[in-house]
Amino acid sequence: MDLMVNEGTGTVASTKTDRDTSAITGTSATTATSAGGGTSGGTATRAWVPRLVAVGIVLSALNLRPAITSLGALLEEVRDGLGMSGSLAGVLTSVPPLCFAVFGVMAPRLARRFGPAAVVCAGMVAITAGLLVRPYAGSTAGFVAASALALMGIAVSNVLMPVIVKRWFPDRVGSMTGLYSMALALGTSTAAAVTVPMTKALGGSWQTGLAVWAGLAAAAVLPWLPLVRGRGAMAAPEPASVSVPVSGSERGAGAVTGEPHRPALRITRSRTAWALAVFFGLQATAAYITMGWMAQIFRDAGVPASTAGLLLAVTMVMGVPLAFVIPRLATRLPHQGPIVLVLGTCGLAGYAGLYLAPAGGAWAWAVLLGVANCAFPLALTMVGMRARTGVGVAQLSAFAQSTGYLISIPGPLLVGVLYQHSGGWGLPIALMAALMIPQMAVGVLAGRDRTVEDEAAR
Secondary structure, three states: OOOOOOOOOOOOOEOOOHHHHHHHHOOOHHHHHHHOOOOHHHHHHHHHHHHHHHHHHHHHHHOOOHHHHHHHHOHHHHHHHHOOOHHHHHHHHHHHHHHHHHHHHHHHHHHHHHOHHHHHHHHHHHHHHHHHHHHHOOOHHHHHHHHHHHHHHHHHHHHHHHHHHHHHOOOOHHHHHHHHHHHHHHHHHHHHHHHHHHHHHOOOOHHHHHHOHHHHHHHHHOOHHHHHHOOOOOOOOOOOOEOOOOOOOHHHHHHHHOOOOOOOOOHHHOHHHHHHHHHHHHHHHHHHHHHHHHHHHHHHOOOOHHHHHHHHHHHHHOHHHHHHHHHHHHHOOOOOHHHHHHHHHHHHHHHHHHHHOOOOOHHHHHHHHHHHOOHHHHHHHHHHHOOOOHHHHHHHHHHHHHHHHHHHOHHHHHHHHHHHHHOOOHHHHHHHHHHHHHHHHHHHHHOOOOOHHHHHHO
16 A cells, blocks of 8 residues: 655645654654653754654665565576466465555554554564575465565555654655655666676576565665654654654544544545546556566566666666656646556557567666556556545545455456467456556546545535
């Protein structure tokens, strides 16, 4: 459940009470106040702790995708090593959205109980353990279980990173979110680009090539340890307002956003909410098919393995500049449909190229599909724009993302089945292109200038 807090979405932020503050940080308001008291020691602590949090945010963001894209780069070697069929490999590429849908829902409740820093720290530990264990599990079942452990850590961190950004940097949400997004895209593309050459440099074993990423995850644990040990002494400063769009229930949404109790929004009555959920699901389907299978498509077309990894990296790195541009452009338009259509057209062109000349124009297709995959930041931006209140954003976010990730689960699996039974990539690519049509249609509907509160009331 990835969600970036966007300053330009018009989301209504609400004033925090002491009780709500303790619900998010996991500390009492009294402790936080005393920690920031007028002593010189307290001032010194306040000076360096935000820097430590910033380092933790960047290192954590770097680890939110290598577990997926490193596997995509070595999927052929993993399949051969574990004796996987194409259908089983499809199951493997469907595990990330399933874990994000299931485990991401748990993050707000865990954060209220233990504090978001402690949960993110535990998430980084889970990623480290999962990445270290899965190459040596010895069976497909063990490999999938260890992957699920790493993805569980990614799922809770996905949800809580924006919470931490808003909590610690309330006056720099845009710049810190940009830094976080850039680090996420950098980790994604780097893992895709260097996994194959690094594997060769380390002796050629795919187990080593996958396990080495556990080192980066272990480094991300370190900045959070002082924050977990000193939750009271290093609590976040009191923000003037907070808007945290994560929750699965109206009570949870109220606790996170700090808004007063109000009747639950009947989100399922909103056509816009359903359109946004389907749009989120279809763009996630395309993204996970790309991360899991695109390198294999190029390899089967005769592209060397290292070059195929670089092509996947190009696709992923397109999200670095466009994640800054697209949300800002979207918030200036009353209707986001034109952006949806441009991104969808790029996707259709990329799939057509993969079908007709996968090796001949490989770099162009990688760029076009990278542009198309930037429907993700657009979807996050529209979540904030299609609700008028903080509670509305929280409920819309929970509904759109949980429903969307569930919708995305069958896609990578179906691609694997089609690939195995058809003996080529013609049918899978046709499926990807066909899914782009409804994605564009529901994206146009979701981009209309209206709010879910108004629709649910009617």
